[in-house]
Amino acid sequence: MIGLAIDSVLALGIVWMALQTVRSDSLFQAMLMFIVFGLLMSLAWARLHAPDLALAEAAIGAGITGALLLVTWRRLQVHGPDDSNGPRLMTRWLALPIACASALLVIIIGWTALQLPAVPGTAGELTLQRLEDIGVSNPVTGVLLGFRAYDTLMEMAVLLAAWLGARAVATEFRPGVLPGPAHAEVPLVGALLSLVVPISILVAVYLLQAGGSAPGGAFQGGAVLAAGGVLLCLTGRLEAAAQASALERVGVILGLAVFSLTGLIVMATGGPMLALPGVWAIYLVETALLLSIALTLVLLFAAAPGLRRAP
Amino acid sequence: MATPLQTPLQTHSTMTSEALVAVIFLPLLGACAAVMPGRFPARLGIVAGLLPLPGLLVAVTLAVWHDGPAWLELGGWAAPLGIRLFVDPLAVLMLWMVAIIGGIAAAHAWFDFPPGTGTGQKFWPLWLLLISAMNALFLSADLFNLYVCLELVTLTAIPLIALAGSKTAIRASMRYLLLALLASLLYLLGVALLYNATGTLDLYLVSDGLGAAPPMVVTTALALISLGLLLKGAVFPLHIWLPQAHASAPGPVSAVLSALVVKTAIYLLYRLWLWSVPATVAAEGALTLLAVLGAGALLYGGVLALLQERLKLVIAYSTVAQLGYLLLILPMASSSAWPIAWQGGTYQLLSHGLAKAAMFLAAANILHGLGSDRLSDLQRLDQRQPLSLFALAMAGVSIMGLPPSGGFLAKWLLLEATWRSGQWWLLAVLVAGSLLAAAYVFRILAATLRRDDPTEARPAAETRSIPAAQTACALLLALLALAAGFAAAPLLEFIEAGTPGTWSSP
Amino acid sequence: MMDWVLSATALVLLLNLGVGMIRVYRGPTPADRMLAALLFGTTTVAVLLVLADWVGLPALRDVALLFVMLAAIISVAFAGLPTTDEEER
């Protein structure tokens, strides 16, 4: 009974936050609501027995996305007129029919989903039966780097495309778009950094290592490492640079290149494409993925082609 | 109605599977190389990523020609567990289009975006990634993997549009992006429902489970997926993002967008309705509805193309119209004329791709040379850029469907199929669509041949010369579009071998 | 019994979050929002720790750990944002 009460409170919180994200008049407030929405989603994943997702949602969904939104909002304020509190609706007369249509869709989706019977012999059940063939005991890692490794590879290409796209549309390099250096340095920041940054590296390595048998993996680890990098940007330790250095470029393509080449080498030696030969290969690929994910996310956050140490 | 595809044939020789993998991974690794600084890695990436594709495709084509369609299980995991690639005549045809159009457009782009420097650094990694993503999409047999591929196509195509840099281009990119993301989400929601209804994500295994699933679930899932794809494929009335996006992109990008990128969604609609959905479930009504949308596109796009004042916008609206043909064939899937309809539809896919890419490249040359692509500024084009005009005219012949072009053959087959299946309303739409196409193509040609009004004419000093190779690229594509009308017999035979619903269990 | 206590605790903590949400929503000053956000971090960690036992997934403690780290970063991110009148609405 109390269990249901917990679920209801959580569900109501999620729906309310979603509603406020859409409805609140100030854009800044909408973003805050969205970040809280991400936190609550993370709790929902925990409740739904999916700690892998709770980790990912906390680090990527709420953490990195939230930071990206806040910093972009800030840049919009600095570089243009403020219209974030202007009229929220596109066309008032369309709002009601669209609301009705959306409500109808909610009913259809809810009704449809509730009708779904349990289907035996799903791909997921097969995964659990065949997990030993991969050599890791965390089924999610098994799917991501074993059975459906191709998805993960293509997803890395999507992340690369996002960076390439952001680089392509960033017209000119505008120094000072990162907040931080403009403020007087608070004495505690240095101490905080010397504590948090090493911890973020430690946690990233731990999550990567744990991914084989427990929740965690390259994506969560990469996001945590990226969070450390974001902190360095926010406190002005790292600055945007007009060009990516060769090392940064290597870092961005590292995950995709190592993953593809491993797959191709296995294939060339007579194995099937993208079958990683053993757990060591999984960790090798995952390490490359982690580094690429972390670097790409930080570069996306900085909205700059490259980064350099602040003088 | 098409029967579901039975258990497919085994994987062919390892050489074929290696060629299939290379078709996806060479451009992908090429993109990685092009990210690195300097001219050499960029050139290496472009050449190694694009040049071997035709050679690889010859091997794949021969294998499919002799032994029929094939699977490749990635990682060695069988279907419901892992992801597999599937290659059949339709997929082979699409891969050829990517290789040819992508290759020729790349040659055209080489001059505007020199590899390894300035904008070239931004352009080439995205371009190669887009080629790789389309190849991956045409080969993938997994619904969720297709979602990832669709996102990759979107997230590489849109920055390429934005590279044009104009206000219109950025605005069009923004709108395209928002609608494309919405489309992906609709698709993903449908896939989520399908997975839970059938327990599999495999495009060709879902059909087994669909018969047993509650009809409401199947209807909702298929409706959501189709809606997403219609939005991505810019099918009337969801085409609102297309004209500005295609018209404001850099020339080679416009060519690939119109010839290939929008086709990815239509291709998936074919796969979904003609392969995944078993005959017992597919409602005749749904296919007819899709055809009605196609008819709407054909007429609306044709009329709007007639109203445009800028060459690239005419061509872009012509794309909206020409996509309509591809949906018109669907209601004939259950008739005896289906093989002909299928040949016609697939041939339209091919010939429109070639002709439209040729038109966009020619338009890019004209825009670049004259500094404007307003129809009123195009007069005396036959003296200023005769070869670009020639390419435009030849591609126009194919778009109108005049003999001896590939477009003529496609439309002829479509007419024959509608005639035989007795779908008179389709016949009427086909004729009206062709008349509209003729009208807007002739309008362009008339504008280019006009020579009165010396006051309005721009001074000749503004005319810039175009690298001969760029003119040649447009000409080559136009010639290919025309040549598709000759020696079509083996190609049509190959297409017919892949008609959905004709394979039986091995 | 233990289960009951755990779930009741989780519920109370969640309701706490709800009260915090109201503060984030109403503001009115950035400081209010900031403090509420910090409360969020702390309470979420507590909820996760309780859930770890209630749901029976020790791995949720890792998630709690991650939240502690991210909370520090979010505070800095907030502090990095200048206080314009924008936020005070």
Place this chain on the structure above:
Amino acid sequence: MNPTAVIYVLTAAAIFGIGLYGLLVSRQILRQLLTINLMGGGIFLLLITLGGGAEGPPDPVPQAMVLTGIVIAVSATAFALALLLRWQELSGSSEVDGDAVTDAVTDALDDDE
């Protein structure tokens, strides 16, 4: 279906609908991006709940799908934000001008190059 699952399925549907409504009626691009992310969250929640998350560890395949989806969502959002910055730089506004329907009509006759 157990009551917990029912609660989360309905929540998922509601978030998706709220997101869709927000996307279609908002004129601020940043807010439209928020709503797209809301819709994605709804789909993810649906996948995990239907995958049996209410009773025990959910089906690993949807979990992997959601994990992939989260990374794709952040990639798309990051690119969209970069594009938005560029749009604001060129137009001086971070809003969509006019609404999608009337825009399509004006675009048909429009060439502001």
